[in-house]
Amino acid sequence: MGFKKKWARETSDHILSLAWSENALIVTPSTGTFLLVDQDGETTAEFAAHGLGNGAADARAGLLATCGFDGQVRTYAIDDSKFVSARAITLGKGWIDRVRWSPNGEHLASALGKTLFVFNGSGEVVGTYSNHKTSVTDFAWNPQDPLEIASVCGGGAQMWRVGETEPFARFDWGGASLLALWSPDGRWLATGDQTPSVHLYDFTRDYPLHIQGFETKVRAIDFSPDGKRLATGGGTTVTIWNCAGKTGPESTIPDQLTFHKGDVEAIAWSPTGTLLATADRAGRLVLSNAQGRPVAAFEDAEGISALAWSPDGKCLAVGDAGGRVVLFSD
Amino acid sequence: MDFRIPVTILTGFLGAGKTTLLNRILTEQHGLRIAVIENEFGEIGIDHELVINTEEELFEMNNGCICCTVRGDLIRILGNLMKRKNRFDRILVETTGLADPGPVVQTFLADDELQAKLKVDAVVTVVDAKHVLLHLDDSDEAKEQVAFADVILLNKCDLAPSDELDALEKRLRGINVMARIHRTTDAQIELSKVLEIGGFNLDHALEIDPQFLEEEDEHRHHHHDDEITSVGIERDGHCDGQRLHNWLSELLRTKGQDIFRMKGVFAVKGNPDRVVFQGVHMILNAAPGGPWNGRPPKSSLVFIGRSLDREALSEGFESCLVPGNAGS
Numbered sequence: 170m171g172f173k174k175k176w177a178r179e180t181s182d183h184i185l186s187l188a189w190s191e192n193a194l195i196v197t198p199s200t201g202t203f204l205l206v207d208q209d210g211e212t213t214a215e216f217a218a219h220g221l222g223n224g225a226a227d228a229r230a231g232l233l234a235t236c237g238f239d240g241q242v243r244t245y246a247i248d249d250s251k252f253v254s255a256r257a258i259t260l261g262k263g264w265i266d267r268v269r270w271s272p273n274g275e276h277l278a279s280a281l282g283k284t285l286f287v288f289n290g291s292g293e294v295v296g297t298y299s300n301h302k303t304s305v306t307d308f309a310w311n312p313q314d315p316l317e318i319a320s321v322c323g324g325g326a327q328m329w330r331v332g333e334t335e336p337f338a339r340f341d342w343g344g345a346s347l348l349a350l351w352s353p354d355g356r357w358l359a360t361g362d363q364t365p366s367v368h369l370y371d372f373t374r375d376y377p378l379h380i381q382g383f384e385t386k387v388r389a390i391d392f393s394p395d396g397k398r399l400a401t402g403g404g405t406t407v408t409i410w411n412c413a414g415k416t417g418p419e420s421t422i423p424d425q426l427t428f429h430k431g432d433v434e435a436i437a438w439s440p441t442g443t444l445l446a447t448a449d450r451a452g453r454l455v456l457s458n459a460q461g462r463p464v465a466a467f468e469d470a471e472g473i474s475a476l477a478w479s480p481d482g483k484c485l486a487v488g489d490a491g492g493r494v495v496l497f498s499d
Numbered sequence: 500m501d502f503r504i505p506v507t508i509l510t511g512f513l514g515a516g517k518t519t520l521l522n523r524i525l526t527e528q529h530g531l532r533i534a535v536i537e538n539e540f541g542e543i544g545i546d547h548e549l550v551i552n553t554e555e556e557l558f559e560m561n562n563g564c565i566c567c568t569v570r571g572d573l574i575r576i577l578g579n580l581m582k583r584k585n586r587f588d589r590i591l592v593e594t595t596g597l598a599d600p601g602p603v604v605q606t607f608l609a610d611d612e613l614q615a616k617l618k619v620d621a622v623v624t625v626v627d628a629k630h631v632l633l634h635l636d637d638s639d640e641a642k643e644q645v646a647f648a649d650v651i652l653l654n655k656c657d658l659a660p661s662d663e664l665d666a667l668e669k670r671l672r673g674i675n676v677m678a679r680i681h682r683t684t685d686a687q688i689e690l691s692k693v694l695e696i697g698g699f700n701l702d703h704a705l706e707i708d709p710q711f712l713e714e715e716d717e718h719r720h721h722h723h724d725d726e727i728t729s730v731g732i733e734r735d736g737h738c739d740g741q742r743l744h745n746w747l748s749e750l751l752r753t754k755g756q757d758i759f760r761m762k763g764v765f766a767v768k769g770n771p772d773r774v775v776f777q778g779v780h781m782i783l784n785a786a787p788g789g790p791w792n793g794r795p796p797k798s799s800l801v802f803i804g805r806s807l808d809r810e811a812l813s814e815g816f817e818s819c820l821v822p823g824n825a826g827s
Contacts, residue, residue: 183582199583221551222579238551263552266579282554303556303571323558323571345558345571363558363574363610385611432611474582492584 172456172465172485176210177495184488187477190228193250194477194486195235196494197226203235205250208484210496213250216243224266229274236265242279244292256292260284267307273315276331280305285320287331298329300336307348313355321346321360326370328358340370340377347386354396357412361387365403371417378419380410389436389447400445402433407447409461428455428463434474440482448473454487469495503618504581506590507694508603510644511625512634513596516654520625520686520693521593525549529690531588534580536573538595549587551576555595557602560609566755566780569606574613581616589694590617597640600624600647601759601780608782621696624648624678625686628659628667635670642727645671646759646803648678649696657684676729677762677801727759730809731801732816737768738798743819747776747783750815755781757807763800764788768821776800 181201188195193213196204203216203226216226219237226235233245240261246253260281268279276295277288285305287296303323311317316331323345328338346360346368358370365383367390370376384404391400397413407426410418431451438445444464448454452469454476467487475488485497511517524533535550558571573592580587594603600622607619624644626634631653634641645651651671656664668680679696681688743765751758761778773788773796802812 182584185579185582199579200585221549222583264576264579266575303558304554304575306571306575323556343559345560363569363571364560388612490582 171499172497174467175208175484175496175498177493178206178210180204180492180494182492183490184475184492184494185223186225187475187486187488187494188226188228189477189479189486190233190247190250191230191480193228193247194479194494194496195226195228195233196488197223197235198492199223203233205233205247205252206494207250208479208496208498210494214245214247214252216245216252216255219243219265222264224264225268227269229270232270232274234268234270234277234279236268236279238264240265240281242268242277242288244277258288258292260286269308269310271310271315271318272312275315278308278310278318280308280320283322285318285329287318287329296329296331298327298336300327303345306346307360309349309351309358311351311355312353319349319351319358321349326358326360326368338372340368342368342377342379344368347388348390350390350392352392352396352399352412353394356396357392357399357417359390359392359399359401361390361401361403367401367403369399369412369417374416378417380418385432389433391436391438393438393442393445394440395442398438398442400436400438400447402436402447404432405429405449407433407436407445409445424461426455426457426461426463428457428466429453431472434472435476437476437478437485439478439485440480446476446478446485448476448487450490452489456485467495467497469493501618503616504586504588504590505620505694506592506607506617507620507696508600508622509591509593509625510598510600510603510622510647511596511652512627512631512638512641512644514630515596515625515627516652516683516686517593517596517625519654520623520652520688521591523686524591524690524694527690529694531694533589533591534587536576536590536592538593538598551580555598564756566601566605566782567609568602569609570602573603573606574610577617578610578612581613589620597638599640599643601643604647604779605782608779608784621649621693622647623650623652623693625652625654626671628653628655628664628682632667632670635674642674643759645674645678646727648675650693651675651678651680652686652688652693653680653682654686655684656682674727674729675803676731677760677803727803727805728807729801729803730807730812731799732813733797733799734816734820735795735797737766737796737821738816738819739821740767740770740774743767743776744785746815746819747778750812751778751781751783754804758802758804760803761800763798765798765800766791766796 182198186197205214220239224236283301285298301322308320325341327336345363365386367380369378387403389402399410409424429449431449450472454467456465471489471491553572556572560567775788
């Protein structure tokens with residue numbers, strides 16, 4: 170276990186999101202330009218801010234997308250960490266806080282208000298899905314089918330297939346979901362909710378689960394790469410649910426990690442599933458092994474707001490509320 | 500030190516003058532950086548870089564109970580706005596004319612992220628002196644907006660004679676005895692009277708005139724039982740902290756639907772300082788209220804709500820008093 174701090178650097182503001190594009194890291198501060206940073210911490214490209222504030226950025230091989238308060242989604246082609254070309258798509262007036270590439274990079278999804286949009290590689294809209302009770306709070310692509318996407322809002326989740334106009338599945342649970350994640354094996358859709366609770370949907374059995382008892386709204390969840398474990402925040406405790414069995418976490422006793430002092434803000438499994446990184450609002454980062462034992466810890470001066478493992482699992486990028494990005498490497 | 504950013508909630512019926520007030524707040528040279536969250540169906544959209552449009556979205560936390568409903572759109576937008584170094588000095592949230600202010604206030608008490616960074620400074624309700632009586636007779640929302648107010652601007656005073664204004668003020672006071680009422684024309688008012696209220700102002704709370712109790716009772720005879728009114732209670736001496744907490748918790752749990760707001764300053768046995776409780780529907784918050792500064796310890800509390808049972812509330816509070824110390 171040899172993770173060491175490789176570099177730390179300041180950016181303009183609170184880090185909202187971190188995402189890797191092969192060997193480069195795209196950094197989203199809440200205001201100011203987006204930065205593309207290489208593995209040595211050097212900025213190789215900068216991308217324009219989105220008006221009053223930024224939303225998030227996402228990356229796929231050779232592609233970046235950013236969004237924000239100006240109602241725009243912008244895409245950038247990059248080559249060897251350098252900017253090549255850009256395209257801007259205006260969705261309307263309002264704030265866009267999330268953008269996500271499909272697993273094969275062929276489509277891009279974003280949402281404005283009650284509408285989920287899907288674009289193709291040329292920036293053309295290939296799907297608008299408007300049937301939501303409230304603003305779309307999050308959406309997740311199916312890692313096993315690059316044409317399937319789930320959207321969540323106040324009221325539940327809907328599953329859409331690019332090319333079709335009606336959802337192919339719908340889960341109404343009335344609560345208010347804040348974030349959505351589709352398990353890497355395609356079996357589960359999980360949401361973190363305001364209520365505070367977690368909803369899970371088992372596609373193999375067409376069966377919903379509702380997990381309650383969290384201290385606060387659930388702001389961070391992540392599936393292990395094999396989809397068999399789900400780590401959830403929702404207060405200072407990280408809970409790990411066993412999703413492997415026939416009935417998933419139902420009637421099982423989860424593992425609980427109680428290393429955190431502040432509410433858990435970010436959770437990320439390493440690409441191999443051997444390490445779980447969890448971080449809290451009080452600035453503590455903990456790496457735990459598969460047995461749930463802490464193997465490394467780091468104390469930041471500010472609350473940690475974002476985590477991202479590099480695709481090869483050798484680096485972990487950590488962003489904080491003060492705008493600092495720290496890279497740990499193996 | 501409380502470093503939380505103050506939030507002003509602006510309510511009022513369509514045409515009352517909210518937009519006029521908002522424009523004044525945005526254009527006057529006050530040196531403050533104020534972000535305005537404006538509802539999408541506002542009277543006239545305001546074009547200003549710090550105005551963010553939103554559509555009211557209610558998140559039901561518990562089977563549609565209004566006491567457990569919060570504004571999802573505010574949680575998202577304000578949650579994001581708080582994640583920046585260059586913070587705003589103030590946040591102003593405008594509600595639609597037909598909105599119940601309850602969920603907006605509850606949002607700032609029920610969401611842990613917002614509660615850590617923001618505090619409600621005041622609910623400011625703008626009413627139209629010419630038409631408010633009609634609204635008060637016809638609309639629950641108009642009454643609720645008055646009931647929730649810390650500050651009421653009785654606007655368009657140039658359009659109503661002063662005896663009508665007096666009667667109107669009395670009617671407003673009957674609903675909400677706690678609010679400060681200012682008479683205005685074109686929403687012209689010193690901004691410190693709407694922007695620097697200081698949340699639950701202890702001194703103001705202690706100013707409650709016991710006289711209103713009688714006035715309020717007299718007022719009640721002329722109205723139906725489901726009328727929205729204020730009930731104020733004042734007693735000398737100390738309460739038992741545990742009993743007080745139990746009573747208020749139980750009261751808000753069972754009657755929270757009808758209690759819009761509750762504010763109280765208490766003398767609690769064993770505590771040398773004042774203790775402050777405030778409630779919105781079913782949410783109850785307690786806070787230290789500072790020293791008595793030589794004033795005789797007493798407890799004052801006010802409920803604003805629908806179909807309030809004065810006798811039951813008074814009896815309930817009496818049961819929290821420590822026996823034998825009245826007047827001490």
